[in-house]
Amino acid sequence: MKLEEVNTNIGLDPAVSVDIVTADGKAQKLSVEGGTLVLTEGSSRLRCWPLHNIKIKTDFSGGVSIEAGGETLSWTSNIERCKTSLNRLTQIVLTASLPVGMGQPSDAALAALLEDSEPDDTDAERRVKRLGDRLARLDALNVAGMLAAATEGGGAQLAAKLEAGSAAGTALSTRLSRLEALTRAAPAALHARSGAARSDAAARALLVELTEIYEWLDNPALKDLDTLSEISLATADGRARALRAAEALRNALRAERTASTARLRLGAVRERLRRLARAKDNLAALLARHLNNALIHLANEAHAPTPNTRRSHHSELMPYAPFMRWLKDMDDKAYDGLVKVYVSTWSRVHEREARVWCDGTRTSLNTQTATVDDLLDEVLTMVESTCNAEQDFCTQFFYLDVDVKSDNSDGERSEKSDGGERNEQKKNTSETKKLLGELFPALETELVSLVGSIEKHEPYGAMRALACVGRRVLGEGGEGSEVGGGEARWSRAALAAVAVAAKRGADRAVADRLAALNDAVKQAAKKPKCGILSFIPELEEMSSVCESIFARGRRADLDRWYLSLATAMLRTIQLAEHPRTPRAVVQMENYHRLHACVSSLRVTALDSLRRDARMRYSEALKQYVTQYFGRPLEKLAQFFERVGEAVASGVKEDEVCYRTAFSKHELRRLLALYPAHEVRKSLHRLYRTVEKHLSEEGGLLQVVWRAMQEEFIAQHVALQVDARIASCYPGAGLTLPLSTQDILDAFSDIAREH
Numbered sequence: 001m002k003l004e005e006v007n008t009n010i011g012l013d014p015a016v017s018v019d020i021v022t023a024d025g026k027a028q029k030l031s032v033e034g035g036t037l038v039l040t041e042g043s044s045r046l047r048c049w050p051l052h053n054i055k056i057k058t059d060f061s062g063g064v065s066i067e068a069g070g071e072t073l074s075w076t077s078n079i080e081r082c083k084t085s086l087n088r089l090t091q092i093v094l095t096a097s098l099p100v101g102m103g104q105p106s107d108a109a110l111a112a113l114l115e116d117s118e119p120d121d122t123d124a125e126r127r128v129k130r131l132g133d134r135l136a137r138l139d140a141l142n143v144a145g146m147l148a149a150a151t152e153g154g155g156a157q158l159a160a161k162l163e164a165g166s167a168a169g170t171a172l173s174t175r176l177s178r179l180e181a182l183t184r185a186a187p188a189a190l191h192a193r194s195g196a197a198r199s200d201a202a203a204r205a206l207l208v209e210l211t212e213i214y215e216w217l218d219n220p221a222l223k224d225l226d227t228l229s230e231i232s233l234a235t236a237d238g239r240a241r242a243l244r245a246a247e248a249l250r251n252a253l254r255a256e257r258t259a260s261t262a263r264l265r266l267g268a269v270r271e272r273l274r275r276l277a278r279a280k281d282n283l284a285a286l287l288a289r290h291l292n293n294a295l296i297h298l299a300n301e302a303h304a305p306t307p308n309t310r311r312s313h314h315s316e317l318m319p320y321a322p323f324m325r326w327l328k329d330m331d332d333k334a335y336d337g338l339v340k341v342y343v344s345t346w347s348r349v350h351e352r353e354a355r356v357w358c359d360g361t362r363t364s365l366n367t368q369t370a371t372v373d374d375l376l377d378e379v380l381t382m383v384e385s386t387c388n389a390e391q392d393f394c395t396q397f398f399y400l401d402v403d404v405k406s407d408n409s410d411g412e413r414s415e416k417s418d419g420g421e422r423n424e425q426k427k428n429t430s431e432t433k434k435l436l437g438e439l440f441p442a443l444e445t446e447l448v449s450l451v452g453s454i455e456k457h458e459p460y461g462a463m464r465a466l467a468c469v470g471r472r473v474l475g476e477g478g479e480g481s482e483v484g485g486g487e488a489r490w491s492r493a494a495l496a497a498v499a500v501a502a503k504r505g506a507d508r509a510v511a512d513r514l515a516a517l518n519d520a521v522k523q524a525a526k527k528p529k530c531g532i533l534s535f536i537p538e539l540e541e542m543s544s545v546c547e548s549i550f551a552r553g554r555r556a557d558l559d560r561w562y563l564s565l566a567t568a569m570l571r572t573i574q575l576a577e578h579p580r581t582p583r584a585v586v587q588m589e590n591y592h593r594l595h596a597c598v599s600s601l602r603v604t605a606l607d608s609l610r611r612d613a614r615m616r617y618s619e620a621l622k623q624y625v626t627q628y629f630g631r632p633l634e635k636l637a638q639f640f641e642r643v644g645e646a647v648a649s650g651v652k653e654d655e656v657c658y659r660t661a662f663s664k665h666e667l668r669r670l671l672a673l674y675p676a677h678e679v680r681k682s683l684h685r686l687y688r689t690v691e692k693h694l695s696e697e698g699g700l701l702q703v704v705w706r707a708m709q710e711e712f713i714a715q716h717v718a719l720q721v722d723a724r725i726a727s728c729y730p731g732a733g734l735t736l737p738l739s740t741q742d743i744l745d746a747f748s749d750i751a752r753e754h
Contacts, residue, residue, distance in 0.1 A: 324399060716740060
């Protein structure tokens with residue numbers, strides 16, 4: 001144990017050395033240098049230790065050992081030659097290890113401790129004993145020094161812990177002695193009690209094991225196994241007896257999975273299990289035969305067109321559902337065989353029903369006994385009710401939502417947490433889909449064919465079918481939207497395929513309309529006037545019908561159709577031509593009508609297209625007015641343009657009339673060319689021309705005539721004829737044949753006359 005504080009001031013003669021020899025015969029030397037003990041070999045210094053950290057021991061045979069830092073080194077020496085040096089070395093090491101404050105022992109004290117006080121005594125054992133006593137005294141001095149050098153209070157705590165440990169050891173020793181005494185007093189009692197207890201425990205365990213085996217193999221419910229063939233499954237009492245026996249048999253055979261290997265090695269157990277296995281096979285065969293006959297018999301009855309037998313097989317077969325659960329757990333082959341029988345027999349029934357429904361709807365379409373929407377809704381309602389009833393029945397009857405083979409399952413349905421229910425639903429969804437798909441193999445084909453018939457029946461039949469089926473798929477109507485319908489309904493997946501077919505039909509109808517745009521232009525070219533192209537009224541009709549069709553459903557497809565049709569119509573109108581109608585009139589009338597149609601829809605996606613149609617209509621109107629109205633006072637306008645140029649070049653206004661080109665005589669000649677009645681006649685001819693170009697269905701005659709009136713007045717004002725005559729020809733008495741008011745009156749009169 002290392003001291004925390006030591007006295008390193010030895011104060012002794014350091015010139016002490018001892019010759020030693022290692023185990024392999026090497027000569028080495030131990031010597032004191034300052035406060036360290038040094039080990040050298042020849043002139044080489046091998047190791048050194050602080051004097052206060054080592055313990056040196058010697059024996060009478062010449063052995064020298066040093067303990068320092070957890071290791072011990074040993075040598076031999078000539079005890080006679082090195083006795084004084086060894087004693088001196090031991091004295092120096094012991095003095096270095098004394099604690100501070102105790103003072104240094106004198107040479108006489110150390111000599112009294114280390115030197116032999118009885119040199120004449122040659123008894124080695126007595127001498128060793130005396131040296132041991134002295135060593136104990138030195139250890140006591142060392143412990144006292146350590147306790148004194150410890151931190152404040154540390155020594156007292158250590159002493160208290162040592163005393164407590166001593167007391168605990170004493171108590172434990174007393175208790176052990178007492179137990180040994182009791183054992184010696186009755187050496188056979190404990191062994192006897194232990195043996196009897198073990199025998200009793202073994203007997204009880206054997207009794208429990210035998211009771212379990214008896215209850216397992218000789219269950220009272222198993223007494224009917226031999227008479228199961230005599231039980232009638234057609235009665236409720238017989239089904240109850242058979243079910244009790246089947247459940248007991250199931251529990252017995254399931255317990256075999258957890259039975260120990262030792263139990264299964266018993267001959268009686270093996271024989272009983274073989275008998276139970278035979279009983280299981282016989283019961284499975286009995287159930288399979290009875291259920292097979294019942295399924296076929298009910299399917300044959302369903303082929304009869306009696307309304308009271310429709311889907312009555314569900315209620316008649318449900319009492320046998322526990323037996324299907326038992327077969328699913330105990331006999332996979334029999335269970336799968338019954339599933340196949342049910343699918344093969346009832347798939348034909350459902351196929352015939354679907355064909356009857358669709359044929360009846362086609363007949364009603366041809367006779368127009370009801371609207372398309374009502375007829376299709378009726379068919380879809382019957383389809384949903386049938387599919388949902390079959391799904392519920394198959395799930396309960398065939399236990400599609402229960403894993404009856406799991407070790408912790410008793411085969412009964414139980415409430416699960418949301419997470420467990422979702423996982424179980426995902427696990428059984430594929431099995432349910434497969435079974436229902438086999439039960440209704442022709443349903444999708446029949447419904448798609450019905451949609452095709454509706455599509456051919458009317459131009460918007462595919463749109464009606466898409467809207468009607470889409471509402472069912474999205475759960476906005478029918479049984480699928482009721483509580484419990486959920487998204488796991490197989491009917492929704494079946495109707496989704498029909499909705500895809502209807503959407504394709506609607507897209508085809510729109511594509512046909514797009515392909516017919518150019519044909520509409522060609523048909524218009526055969527008419528005397530182009531007028532409104534036929535595809536614009538068709539768009540108006542389509543928007544009116546489809547808005548009512550999709551009033552309760554999604555508009556995404558409808559808006560997409562609107563955009564594609566209107567965009568294509570804009571391009572077609574831009575390129576349309578007519579042999580007798582000016583191109584500007586064709587564009588003006590059709591752009592105006594298309595703009596009105598798009599504006600009435602109020603669809604956000606068509607806003608940019610609506611603005612484009614409005615802009616193109618305005619450009620076509622301006623182009624037509626400019627082309628056919630022109631400048632009715634052309635020569636007079638050119639004359640005054642030259643007058644204005646002359647004034648702008650520096651000619652004074654009162655001097656313009658003296659130039660030959662701008663004389664009063666020339667002005668009178670030009671004014672004579674445009675008398676009032678001639679101007680009116682020109683306007684009459686212009687009106688008839690406009691009336692000839694424009695169509696009645698376009699309804700733009702008055703709009704165009706008003707635009708021409710505004711153009712005439714704008715040209716008249718721009719000429720500034722009255723102002724020029726007053727400034728350049730004062731006192732000449734010259735005026736225009738018509739004033740601005742006269743022009744307005746003339747246009748109004750002409751419009752009223754026609």
